[in-house]
Amino acid sequence: MKFLNNVDLDKNQLLQVVIHSAAVAPGSPVDGQIYYNTATAQYYYYRASDTTWVPFGGGNIIGGDGLAESTVAGITTLSVNVDGVGLEISADIVRLKDLGVTAAKLANNAVTTVKVTDKNITFAKIQDIPTMTVIGRVAAGSGVPSAIAIINDNTMASALATNLATAGSIKAYVDSRITELGSLQGAFNATTATNFPGGAATFKGHYWYVTVAGTVQSVVMNVGDVLIANKDNPSVTLAADWIFLESNRDQATTTILGVVSLATAVEVQTGTDTSKVVTPSTLSQRTATTTRTGLAALATQAEVTAGTDNSKIVTPLTLKTVLDAALVASGFATNVGDASALTYVVTHSFGTKDIVIELFDATTGATVYADVTRPTVNTVGIAFAKAPALNAFRVTVKKN
Incomplete structure (x- = not known):
């Protein structure tokens, strides 16, 4: 992969980079070029002023107090000076020797110990407490316990x-x-009753079944319906305290659960009846048009390519095939390079900047990178850091 112009990372990091590695210095270097010498295990940069490859870290390093320095093959090592009597280096660790600190170095009373005496730790709450009482804490957070x-x-x-x-x-x-849950309490006459059943002795889950249809507190009940208390001591006038299970249904509507009839194919095609149910068979007969919702068939590749059928659906694959063919017809390619110019203008005449541009080596076919711009809707600008050879690179342009 070749970059034929300078690369600006806009202050972003270059991660996991390996510098050019070779056993010998690269030929025809330029000022500032760097490489890693695998023979000497050292990095070098090229200084054009005296045509010299200079090792990194080639400046002077001087050991200060307590440090010794040595340089081998351009690599400087700093070492810690130890006397070997009180201080030593063992397994790459600087440490005191066993007799490194003498008794004379320890001042009187320099090391002291403290003993925790008896009864220094107490718990006032550990004592005799009344019957049916425990020690604990019910308040939020930590704190002093109390009798509970x-x-x-x-x-x-x-x-x-x-x-x-x-x-x-x-x-x-x-x-x-x-024992109170799900307990049957008896029959309920919705014609004569003015309120729901229940009272203080009614628990959540108690239920009654309707034996005579009627309306109580605006709730319509049919024979066989069930009333279930939804709380202890439910209200006899508040419907929200009760659950109503209906077992005898009338004709269903959009707001009432009930029985339904099935729609015919004609009724499904018309699409105006709101009281009947559509079956899979009648649904399959409701075909979609430009003015009616419904089912539609998938278009074949030939139909999509022809583009004349207005009753079938285009799939992603058939659409892609047509678009791919159109993209082939919207491409442009040419060679650039004359061994002298650094910039080139390529005219594609697509009338838009929504284009895809690729540059590759005309001989090897490898993709290369240069500074590419879109100065107008019909042209592409390409700039190189060094003049390319005659027809060295090929430019391809695709219209989106």
Whole structure:
């Protein structure tokens, strides 16, 4: 891959880069060119002023106090000076020797220890507490614990957010409520009743079945319908406290669940009846037109290419085939390069800047990169850093 003009990364990073590697310096270098010498394991840059390949890090490095420096093959190494008596280097680690710090180096009382004495740690809440009480914390966040009462109330009437219940009372309460769920309470006459059934003894899940049709609190009920309490002690006048299950249906509408009849093929084609149901058979007979919604057939490749059928649908594949053929007809190619000019103007005459441009080596076919612009809707500008040889590169232009 060749870039035939300067590349501006606009201050972006060049990631995972490997510098040009070779055992010998590249030929015909230019000022500032760099490479990595695999024989010396060192980077070099070319200095045109004296035609010299200079190793990176070729400047002076001087070891300061406590450091020693040595240079081999252009590589400078800095080492730490140790006396080998009090300080040493072992396995690439600088460390004190076993006798590196003498007793004389430790001042009196330099190291002290503190013992945690008995009773320094206490817990005031660990003590005798009343019966049916535990120590804990019910307030939000961490803090001081307190005594929390334990209740043994099977009805949970005394339950608070600040006490605990025994396992026995919780079981007794849950068992009593479960026995109430789904309990049939009896028949309901919707003709004579003015309110819903229930009261203080009604629990969520209690239900009645309608034996006589009628309307109660604006709710229409038929024989066989079921009323289910949706909460404990539900209101006898509020329909929101109840669930109504209908088992006897009239003709269905857009707002009422019920029975339906099936539409004929003619009714489906007409599309005006709002009270009948469409079957798969009648639906397949409702074909789409430019003025009517419905089912449509897929066009063949020949039909899409001809472009005369107005009743069938074009698929992505048949459309792509037609477009690909059109794109072939909208292409342009030419060679550039005269061994002297750096810029070239290619005229394609497509009348738009919505074009795709590619530049490749006319001999090898490898894609190359130069500075490409679209100065007008009919031309392409190509600029090189060095003048290309005669007809060295080929330019292809495709119209989108």
